[in-house]
Amino acid sequence: MDIKNCIFCKIIAKEIPSDIILENDDILVIKDLHPKAPIHYLIIPKKHIVNIKELHDADLLNAAQIMIAARELSRKLSGDGSFRLIMNNGADSGQSVFHMHCHFLSGKKMLDF
Numbered sequence: 001m002d003i004k005n006c007i008f009c010k011i012i013a014k015e016i017p018s019d020i021i022l023e024n025d026d027i028l029v030i031k032d033l034h035p036k037a038p039i040h041y042l043i044i045p046k047k048h049i050v051n052i053k054e055l056h057d058a059d060l061l062n063a064a065q066i067m068i069a070a071r072e073l074s075r076k077l078s079g080d081g082s083f084r085l086i087m088n089n090g091a092d093s094g095q096s097v098f099h100m101h102c103h104f105l106s107g108k109k110m111l112d113f
């Protein structure tokens with residue numbers, strides 16, 4: 001998937017609507033369209049990077065911004081503040097949108113792996 005046809009680039013450009021939770025210069029956090037938990041956000045670096053396999057050293061700050069956003073989201077959680085981060089890399093892992101992103105899941109017990 002190139003940048004031109006990338007659904008997340010279109011969401012970042014506001015060409016496609018989304019439910020925005022958090023936004024800054026580097027990151028967009030939206031609600032997942034098909035939530036797998038009561039809280040299911042997608043943390044999406046605005047730069048089009050396919051996945052971790054394609055991550056250049058120069059993009060490390062974009063990757064680190066995912067953790068910074070997760071920390072900010074986690075501080076708003078109730079209960080014991082547990083959450084899970086998932087990044088799929090490659091089709092066989094379940095990656096369906098080839099613009100690097102991290103799933104932020106919370107609000108239920110996730111003791112399976």
Ligand code: AMP
Nearest residue numbers: 007018031032033034088094095096097
């Ligand atoms: P992955 O399968 O790891 O690539 O994750 C892609 C995620 O994007 C899936 O969980 C989809 O439900 C979600 N998704 C796809 N299109 C949209 C959209 N337009 N708005 C919000 N989430 C989306």
Ligand code: ZN
Nearest residue numbers: 006009048099
């Ligand atoms: Zn993209």
